[in-house]
Amino acid sequence: MLLLFFCVVVASGASMQEALDATKILAQDCRLNGTAFRLGAVLREILEKFLPDDAHIRCNGRVCVAVTQILWRPRGVLVDQFDSEDLINAVFTSSFIPGYLAPIPATVFRNRLCIDGGLTLFMPPTSAAQTVRICAFPASRLGLQGIGISPDCNIENRATPRQLFNWTLEPAEDDILDKIFEQGYADAAVCVGSGEPGRGLSSR
Numbered sequence: 001m002l003l004l005f006f007c008v009v010v011a012s013g014a015s016m017q018e019a020l021d022a023t024k025i026l027a028q029d030c031r032l033n034g035t036a037f038r039l040g041a042v043l044r045e046i047l048e049k050f051l052p053d054d055a056h057i058r059c060n061g062r063v064c065v066a067v068t069q070i071l072w073r074p075r076g077v078l079v080d081q082f083d084s085e086d087l088i089n090a091v092f093t094s095s096f097i098p099g100y101l102a103p104i105p106a107t108v109f110r111n112r113l114c115i116d117g118g119l120t121l122f123m124p125p126t127s128a129a130q131t132v133r134i135c136a137f138p139a140s141r142l143g144l145q146g147i148g149i150s151p152d153c154n155i156e157n158r159a160t161p162r163q164l165f166n167w168t169l170e171p172a173e174d175d176i177l178d179k180i181f182e183q184g185y186a187d188a189a190v191c192v193g194s195g196e197p198g199r200g201l202s203s204r
Contacts, residue, residue: 067115
């Protein structure tokens with residue numbers, strides 16, 4: 001969820017530091033008031049505060065969000081065109097783990113019952129000539145192939161998978177978030193070096 005949150009904030013014109021600051025505000029709220037059943041409301045509030053009015057225009061064609069429509073059978077849908085309300089709803093829906101983001105089994109997106117896009121599109125495809133896949137957990141531990149950016153890129157002084165999972169339930173303190181941010185930057189540098197044009201990003 002935080003990878004998508006970060007992506008949308010940056011694509012909307014914020015700097016990496018501003019995106020990190022927004023992440024810290026979200027994390028602090030969850031540390032103080034809890035995460036389960038209310039993370040979705042906090043996520044929506046932070047996005048409404050930080051995103052500019054034209055965020056949906058800035059993200060059109062640049063951010064691709066996966067959601068899972070659950071009726072009548074689960075079907076993955078990719079969304080890369082948004083209107084003013086759609087963008088935040090898309091981020092919320094793409095991160096919607098039943099009973100975690102909110103105390104309801106599903107959410108409504110574009111008049112359809114939907115949940116987290118990871119159920120059907122764990123690593124969403126992109127239209128770029130080359131896609132760099134990102135995983136916040138060690139890809140080798142999960143048996144995932146073709147992951148470009150993950151903690152496997154720099155294995156020294158990393159959090160354990162259990163610690164990473166625990167931080168999804170209760171966000172880490174700001175100093176740890178700073179370290180994770182720096183490590184993620186280093187992981188990306190290993191993968192893409194100085195950067196190449198024509199690459200898309202797919203995260204989970």
